[in-house]
Amino acid sequence: xxxxALVVVSYGSHRLLAHNLPAADACGAEHVVVVDNWxxxxxxxxxxxxxxxxxxxxVAPERNLGFxxxxxxxxxxxxxxxxxxxxxxxxxxxxxxxxxxxxxRAAADDTLALVGPRIxxxxxxxxxxxxxxxxxxxxxxxxxGADPAVxxxxxxxxxxxxSAPAWDLVGGFGDDFFLYWEDVDLSWRLRAAGGRLVxxxxxxxxxxxxxxxxxxxxxxxxxxxxxxxxxxxAARNLPPHDVxxxxxxxxxxxxxxxxxxxxRRLLHPRSLPLLRAALAGSLAGVRxxxxxxxxxxxxxxxxxxxxxxxx
Numbered sequence: 001x002x003x004x005a006l007v008v009v010s011y012g013s014h015r016l017l018a019h020n021l022p023a024a025d026a027c028g029a030e031h032v033v034v035v036d037n038w039x040x041x042x043x044x045x046x047x048x049x050x051x052x053x054x055x056x057x058x059v060a061p062e063r064n065l066g067f068x069x070x071x072x073x074x075x076x077x078x079x080x081x082x083x084x085x086x087x088x089x090x091x092x093x094x095x096x097x098x099x100x101x102x103x104x105r106a107a108a109d110d111t112l113a114l115v116g117p118r119i120x121x122x123x124x125x126x127x128x129x130x131x132x133x134x135x136x137x138x139x140x141x142x143x144x145g146a147d148p149a150v151x152x153x154x155x156x157x158x159x160x161x162x163s164a165p166a167w168d169l170v171g172g173f174g175d176d177f178f179l180y181w182e183d184v185d186l187s188w189r190l191r192a193a194g195g196r197l198v199x200x201x202x203x204x205x206x207x208x209x210x211x212x213x214x215x216x217x218x219x220x221x222x223x224x225x226x227x228x229x230x231x232x233x234a235a236r237n238l239p240p241h242d243v244x245x246x247x248x249x250x251x252x253x254x255x256x257x258x259x260x261x262x263x264r265r266l267l268h269p270r271s272l273p274l275l276r277a278a279l280a281g282s283l284a285g286v287r288x289x290x291x292x293x294x295x296x297x298x299x300x301x302x303x304x305x306x307x308x309x310x311x
Contacts, residue, residue, distance in 0.1 A: 004085045004104045005031040005078035006095075009070035012039040013091040014046035016208065020094045024055035028100030031081050032056040035074040037064040057081065067157070068173030068182035075167060084108075084164040092208040093119070093158055099203045103161035106200060111165040113196040114187060116145070116155035117203035127207045128156045130199050133184060135242055138249035139230070139256070140184060145199030153197050157183030159205045169193045176236075179221065181229035188237050218260050220277035226257045227278050231285030235292035243293040247286060254278040 006029040010017055017034065024032040034056045036047040044060060051058040059077050061070075071088055078086055085108045087100050095103075099117060106115045119128040130145020133152035143150045157173075160183070170189045173182045187197055230253060234246040258278055 002084040002108070003031070003082045004029040004087075004108075005033050005075075005081065005083040006087050006089055006100060007033045007035070007071060007074035007078055008089050008091055009035045009037065009067055009074060010047060010091050011037040011064060011070075012043055014043055014050060016091040017047065017050055020091060020208070021056075021089075022054070022097070024057075026097060028095070028097030029087060029104060031078060031083055033059060033074045033078045033081075035059045035061065035065070035070045035077075037066070037070055038062055039064070066175075066178035067180075068177050069175050071157070072172040072174070075172060079164065086162055086167070088157060088160045088162070089205075090158045090207070094206045094208070095159060099205060102203050103159075103200070106198060107161035107163045107166070110196065110198060111163040112169065112190075112194065113162075113166060113198045114155050114190055115161040115198045115200060117159055117205045118145075118199075118201045119156065119158060119205045119207050122206055122208060128158065129201065131156070133188065135238065136245065138234075138246040139253055145197075146201050152188070153191075153199075154184045154187035155197050155199065157186070158207060166190060166195050169195055176232060177225070177229050179225045179229075181226070181233050185233050185236065188233070192237070218257075218274070220273045223257050223274050224277040224281035224284075227254050227281030228285040228288070231282075231289040235289040238292075240293055240295050243289050247289055247293055250282050250286065254282050 006027050008017070008021060021032065034047065034051055036044060036058060038044065038061060048058060057077060059073055061073065065073060075086055085104050087103050089095055103115055103117060107113060121127050130143045130150065131140055131154050132143040132150050133154060134141045135152060143153060145153065170186065170193055173186055177185065191197065231246060231250065234243045238246070258274060
């Protein structure tokens, strides 16, 4: 197998990196690439110190690139190091070296596949075991990732293995999503281009539910981009009649996203930023999706062009 890399995008996450990400020679891959999206000088200094101590290759953009573009930049750096197979891992996830190595082997053996593990919470309960796009319902839902009969499956970007040929087939994540739904989009586009999704329930990664977004503390950023990007996904990938269905279901989806923080939280005066975020994200999504809904041409999945970012 050719050179391999573990790629992690961080945003204010140096404590999670310190806890979850081992030294480069103990992670199961030959290289570790950390993309530190800009937050503060103190955070940059902390991540740089960790990278120097643990032998990570640090990419330090001067702004917050978001998740998808951050991963694209990290993969580009890994490829510059000679790597052709990659595991993409969230900073709030822990992957044993043996699991990382097994994911890398699976992606190297099936070069047109995205490969994802079973993901559990720290208490052992299931966090991700597969999912699908429910086209008629205008949302996503849980599914058995190992069931080949599941329609429109997708794999979470919290932990993915991919080879350079599969990555090149779709051009990576691209810039459009910033946060959330980019993994749904990537999965959809890869399958549309002739690639495959492989769920490996025999391989397990632990997700720290108290990391970047806990279940009871959804931020306005989480709400806004989930509401917006659902419709961006539809506009990019679905035929006009389905886009129209997704538009009609927008209010119900926005309420569903808001409920993820709990009903009681919505009754608190401090919930106003969340409500504003749901409205702003939904309206932004409607503006994106409306031309696609009115089009007479079916959507054609797009592949973003490669990009360069100075280190």
